[in-house]
Amino acid sequence: MKREKKRGEKPLxxxxxxxxxxxxxxxxxxxxxxxxxxxxxxxxKKWVAKxxxxxxxxxxxxxxxxxxxxxxxxxxxxxAGVFGSLAATAAVCIxxxxxxxxxxxxxxxxxxxxxVAYAFQGIRVCVVWLILSAGLKLFCALKKNALNVVLLVTxxxxxxxxxxxxxxxxxxxxxxxxxxxxxxxxxxxxxRGKGGAKK
Numbered sequence: 001m002k003r004e005k006k007r008g009e010k011p012l013x014x015x016x017x018x019x020x021x022x023x024x025x026x027x028x029x030x031x032x033x034x035x036x037x038x039x040x041x042x043x044x045k046k047w048v049a050k051x052x053x054x055x056x057x058x059x060x061x062x063x064x065x066x067x068x069x070x071x072x073x074x075x076x077x078x079x080a081g082v083f084g085s086l087a088a089t090a091a092v093c094i095x096x097x098x099x100x101x102x103x104x105x106x107x108x109x110x111x112x113x114x115x116v117a118y119a120f121q122g123i124r125v126c127v128v129w130l131i132l133s134a135g136l137k138l139f140c141a142l143k144k145n146a147l148n149v150v151l152l153v154t155x156x157x158x159x160x161x162x163x164x165x166x167x168x169x170x171x172x173x174x175x176x177x178x179x180x181x182x183x184x185x186x187x188x189x190x191x192r193g194k195g196g197a198k199k
Contacts, residue, residue, distance in 0.1 A: 012080050012087055018045070019072055019091035026130075027123050030060075030067025033092075034134035037071055047079050050141045057138060062175050068092060147185055151178050 018040055026033045034057060041047045048056065060070035069089055076088025103110055110116060142148055155174055162169040 012083060015076060015079050015084055016087045016091045019076070019088045020094060023068075023092040024095040026068075027127050030069075030071065031134060032127050032130035033068045033071070035130045035137065037075065038134065038137055041075055048075060052078075054138060054141055062179065147182065151181060 022033060022036045022040060026036055038053060042050055042053050056071060056074045057067075060067050060074060063070055069092065072088040072092040073085045076085035078084075080087070139152075142152070155178065158169065158174070159171075161167070
């Protein structure tokens with residue numbers, strides 16, 4: 001992972017406030033946040049390339065910790081090194097920490113308000129759209145080679161089947177299996193390349 005050398009073009013405060021804004025206006029967790037990450041840092045600011053964004057999502061999903069925090073840490077390091085990763089991670093966490101701390105003081109009364117209940121019903125719809133939008137954007141940016149298509153169809157079919165038949169199948173296991181398949185295909189292709197070169 002290469003850090004940007006021209007840090008003056010991407011000041012630390014710009015990164016901090018961008019992450020703070022995303023953390024403040026994102027509902028639905030890390031998957032919903034992916035759409036805002038893509039819009040802010042890939043499409044608008046162009047700090048992260050599309051291919052690298054896909055790699056970031058894969059790394060953030062397969063490493064320990066929440067997807068949103070891992071993604072923020074990655075982008076922060078990419079933009080401004082260690083201080084950038086610290087600033088981005090703190091900024092994306094601050095809004096949730098403050099809001100949940102305030103709500104926890106009067107949680108029952110807060111949920112009992114009818115307008116709050118109506119607001120949350122609308123937010124749920126928005127969360128579904130954010131997650132779907134992030135998934136569609138990732139799919140469009142995905143390279144349509146045979147391996148990716150086979151893995152996508154297999155995982156999608158498996159997840160739908162597990163949901164329909166109420167089979168408990170860990171998404172972590174699916175990630176590890178897909179990673180193992182990708183690594184195996186890469187190693188096999190390199191071995192074949194070496195074998196062909198020797199001939």
